[in-house]
Amino acid sequence: MTPTPVTDDLRLSPLFAGLADDQLAALAALALPVELPAETGVFLQGDPADAFYLLAAGAVRVLKSFRDGRTATIRHVRPGETFGESVLFNDAYPASAETMTAARLYRFGSDDFRRLVLAEPELGLRLIAAMAHLLVVLNQRVEELLLPVPARLARYLLELCSEQGTPGQCRLAVPKHEVAARLGTVPETLSRTLGRLERGGLIAADGTTFTVINRAGLERLAQQ
Amino acid sequence: MTPTPVTDDLRLSPLFAGLADDQLAALAALALPVELPAETGVFLQGDPADAFYLLAAGAVRVLKSFRDGRTATIRHVRPGETFGESVLFNDAYPASAETMTAARLYRFGSDDFRRLVLAEPELGLRLIAAMAHLLVVLNQRVEELLLPVPARLARYLLELCSEQGTPGQCRLAVPKHEVAARLGTVPETLSRTLGRLERGGLIAADGTTFTVINRAGLERLAQQ
DNA sequence: CGGCTCCTTGAGGTTAATCAATCCTGGTGG
DNA sequence: CCACCAGGATTGATTAACCTCAAGGAGCCG
Numbered sequence: 001m002t003p004t005p006v007t008d009d010l011r012l013s014p015l016f017a018g019l020a021d022d023q024l025a026a027l028a029a030l031a032l033p034v035e036l037p038a039e040t041g042v043f044l045q046g047d048p049a050d051a052f053y054l055l056a057a058g059a060v061r062v063l064k065s066f067r068d069g070r071t072a073t074i075r076h077v078r079p080g081e082t083f084g085e086s087v088l089f090n091d092a093y094p095a096s097a098e099t100m101t102a103a104r105l106y107r108f109g110s111d112d113f114r115r116l117v118l119a120e121p122e123l124g125l126r127l128i129a130a131m132a133h134l135l136v137v138l139n140q141r142v143e144e145l146l147l148p149v150p151a152r153l154a155r156y157l158l159e160l161c162s163e164q165g166t167p168g169q170c171r172l173a174v175p176k177h178e179v180a181a182r183l184g185t186v187p188e189t190l191s192r193t194l195g196r197l198e199r200g201g202l203i204a205a206d207g208t209t210f211t212v213i214n215r216a217g218l219e220r221l222a223q224q
Numbered sequence: 225m226t227p228t229p230v231t232d233d234l235r236l237s238p239l240f241a242g243l244a245d246d247q248l249a250a251l252a253a254l255a256l257p258v259e260l261p262a263e264t265g266v267f268l269q270g271d272p273a274d275a276f277y278l279l280a281a282g283a284v285r286v287l288k289s290f291r292d293g294r295t296a297t298i299r300h301v302r303p304g305e306t307f308g309e310s311v312l313f314n315d316a317y318p319a320s321a322e323t324m325t326a327a328r329l330y331r332f333g334s335d336d337f338r339r340l341v342l343a344e345p346e347l348g349l350r351l352i353a354a355m356a357h358l359l360v361v362l363n364q365r366v367e368e369l370l371l372p373v374p375a376r377l378a379r380y381l382l383e384l385c386s387e388q389g390t391p392g393q394c395r396l397a398v399p400k401h402e403v404a405a406r407l408g409t410v411p412e413t414l415s416r417t418l419g420r421l422e423r424g425g426l427i428a429a430d431g432t433t434f435t436v437i438n439r440a441g442l443e444r445l446a447q448q
Numbered sequence: 449c450g451g452c453t454c455c456t457t458g459a460g461g462t463t464a465a466t467c468a469a470t471c472c473t474g475g476t477g478g
Numbered sequence: 479c480c481a482c483c484a485g486g487a488t489t490g491a492t493t494a495a496c497c498t499c500a501a502g503g504a505g506c507c508g
Contacts, residue, residue: 064363064366064367064370072366072367072370074363074366085356085359086356086359086360086363088352088353088356090356090357090360094360094363094364095363114349117345117348117349117352118345118346118349119345120345121341121342121343121344121345121348122342124341124345124348124349124351124352125338125341125342125348127348127352128312128341128348128351128352128355129312131352131355131356131359132309132310132312132314132355133314134359135309135310135355135358135359135362136310136314136318138359138362138363138366139288139298139310139318139319139362140318141366142288142296142298142362142365142366142369143288143296145366145369145370145408146288146296146369146408148463148464149463149464175486175487176486176487177486177487184369184370185464185465186464186465186466187486187487187488188464188465188466188487188488188489189463189464189465190487191487191488191489192464192488192489193464195488195489372495372496373495373496399453399454399455400454400455401454401455409496409497410496410497410498411454411455411456412455412456412457412496412497412498413495413496413497414455415455415456415457416456416457416496419456419457449508450507450508451506451507451508452505452506452507452508453504453505453506454503454504454505454506455502455503455504455505456501456502456503456504457500457501457502457503458499458500458501458502459498459499459500459501460497460498460499460500461496461497461498461499462495462496462497462498463494463495463496463497464493464494464495464496465492465493465494465495466491466492466493466494467490467491467492467493468489468490468491468492469488469489469490469491470487470488470489470490471486471487471488471489472485472486472487472488473484473485473486473487474483474484474485475482475483475484475485476481476482476483476484477480477481477482477483478479478480478481478482
């Protein structure tokens with residue numbers, strides 16, 4: 001089998017990266033490519049859940065909507081990550097997903113995927129590992145929400161630094177009001193808190209780039 | 225094969241309930257029975273994660289500990305439920321677990337379990353489903369923590385009613401300070417909030433039993 | 449009757465949301 | 479080149495939620 005654009009996209013995900021070529025081909029046969037413009041719903045909280053998705057290009061946001069119209073961002077999905085797996089065996093999606101930019105997705109129907117797991121147990125193990133990771137991330141999210149805003153912000157900045165491979169510096173990839181939503185707060189509070197961190201000599205801010213001045217202090221703050 | 229106390233215990237979990245007898249026997253061979261007294265640690269946040277557990281009898285609490293000594297209850301585990309699955313493929317436990325009462329547990333080593341999943345893909349699918357359910361529950365926890373305390377309490381009471389099969393009434397199974405921790409608040413606030421619900425004519429309280437007076441009002445409150 | 453633990457009640461302080469105004473900053477058109 | 483916007487970002491003032499600290503009950507078991 002020769003690599004195709006589709007199998008290359010599938011290998012983006014750690015879920016599928018290590019699969020043998022023939023397993024990957026079987027998977028590619030199930031995958032339904034979807035191209036969506038920016039700010040478009042992928043699925044809606046409450047929709048019957050019969051598929052999960054791999055994001056190949058673009059950006060997607062997973063969010064909870066409340067009756068009163070407020071929304072809270074649960075997760076930002078990046079290329080190579082899957083989303084909606086949580087509902088592989090549930091009735092309805094517990095959250096909504098929408099594109100932030102134009103995006104290329106692959107859709108996997110649950111029934112097809114179940115059959116494939118039975119045929120390829122190794123794939124099941126990989127999915128289990130991916131879900132275990134998600135559980136850990138969600139656990140962290142729960143933990144974080146019990147902390148005051150400055151601690152949440154400190155964690156976010158430290159996480160961003162380590163993600164970007166630059167321990168002393170990081171850049172916001174999204175506008176600040178998105179960061180505020182991700183931290184479960186509002187832009188005003190984010191702005192004030194960033195100001196306090198800066199005045200406290202913990203960080204230096206320059207537009208959307210931040211430099212860690214006092215890493216130990218920032219880490220202490222992150223523990224609340 | 226004949227039923228044994230061990231296989232009976234294993235069938236308590238929806239994860240294993242539907243397994244064929246020989247699959248269950250293979251599983252029972254892996255399961256290490258553990259008996260623990262009350263208020264004893266099962267595993268500690270940060271421990272190397274090489275096993276998950278099924279609770280057969282008693283009660284277990286999963287909690288996050290903070291540097292400053294505060295703890296937050298993530299989840300109450302009941303007989304028949306598994307815990308620690310989130311870390312089947314992770315390095316370390318992201319949370320601690322401890323018994324609340326004397327408890328009978330079964331311990332499953334990750335390596336053994338992985339081999340079994342490869343041999344019995346159906347088991348992998350079941351585990352995936354169980355983890356999907358956990359993800360949904362955790363999602364709800366995240367959602368709830370963004371709501372004010374009265375809404376969280378209303379949700380808790382309504383959930384309790386439906387769990388106990390008595391739509392108009394429920395009993396607290398744990399002391400109130402445990403409920404407060406579960407809701408991410410403190411006993412004082414819980415007490416005051418219960419008082420407000422009662423004075424608002426939404427519920428009637430009598431010790432640890434609560435009667436729903438105005439269900440519509442309670443459900444409206446639960447939406448924030 | 450102590451000595452528990454759990455729960456409740458009160459007063460005060462802190463955090464962070466809300467409302468409202470102002471300030472940039474980049475783009476547009478005169 | 480310069481007004482003039484429109485959006486996001488900041489700042490200030492106010493308010494509400496909720497935590498903390500502290501002081502009582504209320505039940506329970508020795």
